Amino acid sequence: MSAKYSPQQIDNLRKGLAEDAEKLLGIPYKLGAEWTDLSKAPPFIDCSEMVEGLFRKRALEMPDGAVNQWLFLKAYPASQPTTGDIGFFIERDGQPDRPKGTVYHSGMIFDASRVIEARGKPYDKVLFRPVIAWREFKNFGGWVSHPDLIA
Numbered sequence: 084m085s086a087k088y089s090p091q092q093i094d095n096l097r098k099g100l101a102e103d104a105e106k107l108l109g110i111p112y113k114l115g116a117e118w119t120d121l122s123k124a125p126p127f128i129d130c131s132e133m134v135e136g137l138f139r140k141r142a143l144e145m146p147d148g149a150v151n152q153w154l155f156l157k158a159y160p161a162s163q164p165t166t167g168d169i170g171f172f173i174e175r176d177g178q179p180d181r182p183k184g185t186v187y188h189s190g191m192i193f194d195a196s197r198v199i200e201a202r203g204k205p206y207d208k209v210l211f212r213p214v215i216a217w218r219e220f221k222n223f224g225g226w227v228s229h230p231d232l233i234a
Contacts, residue, residue, distance in 0.1 A: 097167040133201040153186040156227040164226035173224035
């Protein structure tokens with residue numbers, strides 16, 4: 084539970100995350116891209132950098148990389164995910180370039196029906212995808228909340 088913020092402040096932070104995220108729609112995807120100047124949209128972005136940058140813009144701690152984000156947040160599962168909660172993909176079967184158990188993708192709940200994510204092929208941009216598509220994907224690892232956003 085957040086010791087830093089009141090429930091109203093948490094609601095405002097969640098709304099701000101969504102407002103900032105929506106401004107990123109259509110930005111091209113590039114694995115390993117860094118978002119260094121948070122005062123403007125980056126020219127390219129990847130999934131974990133999008134999540135990290137959105138939270139840093141709101142002065143909320145968020146590590147770099149999907150694996151580190153998962154390790155930071157996995158203790159805060161979100162049974163009823165809401166705006167600002169984060170979802171992860173975790174490799175279930177193992178691939179030549181991705182061993183079983185590897186955390187490899189993150190995205191943020193935008194609203195009750197959509198996730199915003201920076202996605203590689205075949206999309207190669209920041210886009211909305213249905214929450215249900217995430218839930219039904221075999222490598223879906225679950226939703227988590229940032230500890231400062233838990234009332």
